[in-house]
Amino acid sequence: MSGNTPTGDTGQQSLAWEPVTVPGPEPDWRPAPEYQLNPNPTQQYGIWDSIALIHRPIGVLPPPLKAYAARLVLEVEQSWEDRGRVDAASFRLGGYFLVLSQFPDLPDTGVTIWLDRRHTDTEAALARLVRTMDIPADHARDTTWSPHPATQHEPPPPPPSRRPRFLRIRRK
Structure with a gap:
């Protein structure tokens, strides 16, 4: 098996990886988070981008995020997006999956509330x-107060599911 070899004589196998040499970046590659005019074939996105894709903004609170995180005893994580650094705290409250986010480097921006x-x-x-x-x-204000660009193009939420009502009717 290439890349690792079994070691030890206790009857259990453990793996020891063979060293690999990885070349450095090409001379003209810039950091992967720089998206435009970069010959680097990769584009790096922050973990925030992944979270924001599965949530939708539902409101905005006055700053700072740290006050809400302290109240709910949440850890604040840092990431970034096109507008700069993003501080975010994701959590579950009752049956709801929520995220609070704020751009710490943009003065007077609110704390956006995101719902799964x-x-x-x-x-x-x-x-x-x-x-x-x-x-x-x-x-809590509406999402027009949010500085996140995603809120400007957000489609309306889906209508409530009619499936439970249909199942109740069918059971009768």
Whole structure:
């Protein structure tokens, strides 16, 4: 087997990898997060991009993110997107999967609230969040206040599923 060899005489196999030499980058390659006019064949995205794709923005809270993270005892993670660094905290509250995010380097930007796209009851998720944080509901603004470019092109949420109603009718 190329790349590793069994070692030891205890009857159990362990693997020891053979060393591999990986050449450095080509001289004209720039860092992978630089997307435009870069001869580097890879484009690196932050973990934030992966999270944002499966969530949709549902509201914006006044800054700072750290205050909400402290209230809910959340870890804040750092990533980036086209507009710069992004601080984000992902968590589950009741049955809802949520993320709070903020651009720490852009002054006076709010904290965007993101809801997993599988959830359809936006109002209930938002109400549960502000109730748990013990802040007035009118502190949550609509997504037009969000600095994230994704909020400008967000389609409306899907309608609630009719499947449960159909199944109730069929059972009768």
